[in-house]
Amino acid sequence: MSYRIERSTNARGVTFLVSGDMDGSQVADLEALMAAESDRRIFLDLADVTLVNRDAITFLAGVEAAGAVLVNCPEYVRSWIDAEQGGA
Numbered sequence: 001m002s003y004r005i006e007r008s009t010n011a012r013g014v015t016f017l018v019s020g021d022m023d024g025s026q027v028a029d030l031e032a033l034m035a036a037e038s039d040r041r042i043f044l045d046l047a048d049v050t051l052v053n054r055d056a057i058t059f060l061a062g063v064e065a066a067g068a069v070l071v072n073c074p075e076y077v078r079s080w081i082d083a084e085q086g087g088a
Contacts, residue, residue: 005030013041015071019048022056034063047072052080061085 003020014037016030034042044063052060060077061084064070073081 005033007033009040013037013043015043015045017045017048019050021051022049023053024055027055027059031059034068042068043071044068045071046074046077049074049077052077057081057084 003022003026006017008015016033057080060070061081
């Protein structure tokens with residue numbers, strides 16, 4: 001699986017643009033990057049995510065519940081997160 005994570009900042013916080021397939025290894029990378037930004041608001045831009053697995057969904061549901069903002073979340077990912085959180 002291939003992926004890329006790009007970081008950008010602005011006055012609102014830090015945004016990580018996630019591209020490609022999101023699996024357990026990408027989750028670990030993203031977790032480490034997010035930990036380094038604990039003092040800033042975190043946005044995850046998922047517009048370019050093409051495929052996710054259960055590890056990624058569990059991670060996304062957890063970080064969203066902890067306050068991260070998911071931006072441009074594909075509908076199938078949003079539905080799966082909602083189901084994982086018991087919202088569906």
